[in-house]
Amino acid sequence: MRTSILEAAWQLVMQDGWQALSIRKIAEAIEYSVPVIYDHFANKEAILLELTKQGFQKLNKELVEAKNEFAGPEGQIEAMAYAYWRFAFEQTAYYQVMYGLGMPSCETVNQINELSTFSELILQPVRELIARGNHPETDPFLKLHTFWSMLHGLISINMMAGNEKKEELNQKVLQDFISGFISGMKG
Amino acid sequence: MRTSILEAAWQLVMQDGWQALSIRKIAEAIEYSVPVIYDHFANKEAILLELTKQGFQKLNKELVEAKNEFAGPEGQIEAMAYAYWRFAFEQTAYYQVMYGLGMPSCETVNQINELSTFSELILQPVRELIARGNHPETDPFLKLHTFWSMLHGLISINMMAGNEKKEELNQKVLQDFISGFISGMKG
């Protein structure tokens, strides 16, 4: 039941976007009455929270796979950046709910993203790169945060309405940033 | 009338956030009935659009002032970055509606932000810096976009729920990024 609610919700989101998602539509889709939904989820936000968790799991999977394709820190960082970018645009709905874009924000939802999976995965190659470079005193958290912010900013701006045509530019910006980021840590 | 509607709307937003803004509350605040609002604005989005425009005007003013305090491109870029950052956190409500954070997104609203004022202001010092540096073939649009994305990403992430304590870190990241950005263009 829980899963069929989540599946119905997800299908509705894929069809018409987050704005169109409502408890009544979910109820109709699973062919139950509205209060049944509330037997399995405290409220609408709890449903979004669950989908958000799914999103983070999927993103994490993509990042791990991308990382595992390379042995060295440069390759790993680059691959993860592209994987992150790809996830945002291939799984836009997930990215939106994960980062509160394009829908009423859910405070509890946003509390998850605490760097969470992302930081663990990327911190290690960043550390390695810094250690090998000419400025080993560099703060890896600082660099990690820069990396994540840049990625998220680029994606957010690219996702905004009216920016569809700039994807080309943004891809170049991404390339430029990644190479600059990596060479910047080497010193 | 138009202005008093906007003022009432703004006051409501400042009090209880974007989520709490409703046509009925605006009507109550200006002591008129609901349809009067629709004599002056096509719909709720039109009101948000107007407030968004106000936000961009204010931001632009801040950026111009910051820029005018310095003569050289380094100082100008740095000052504008800090002004942008300050605006986002001192005028959070404006920043949120301007960039569709923390509220139902309004597609028409987001179409404004096309870099708009920002690009004009920052492109010139970026060009100057590149021309003076060791890589004059560098694309200034690329750098401008990197700059803006980074700023926006940092701000977005900092604004997310649960990240209040990381402001310190993010300030450091901002400093680190600005200096890296400027020295990166010099070559």
Place this chain on the structure above:
DNA sequence: TTATATTCCCTAACAGTGTTAGCAAAGTTA
């Protein structure tokens, strides 16, 4: 001055939202 417009503003409703109280039927246990 009277008749016609125009302007201004309201009540009431429509269609939708999240959420919940309370009830009825069905199944389970004693």
Place this chain on the structure above:
DNA sequence: TAACTTTGCTAACACTGTTAGGGAATATAA
């Protein structure tokens, strides 16, 4: 058979954005 638990429903509450239609006051025209 009687009591209890589970399951699901109808109907409502309190909101949301939006609009149709009317009533009263004012301004214009005859």
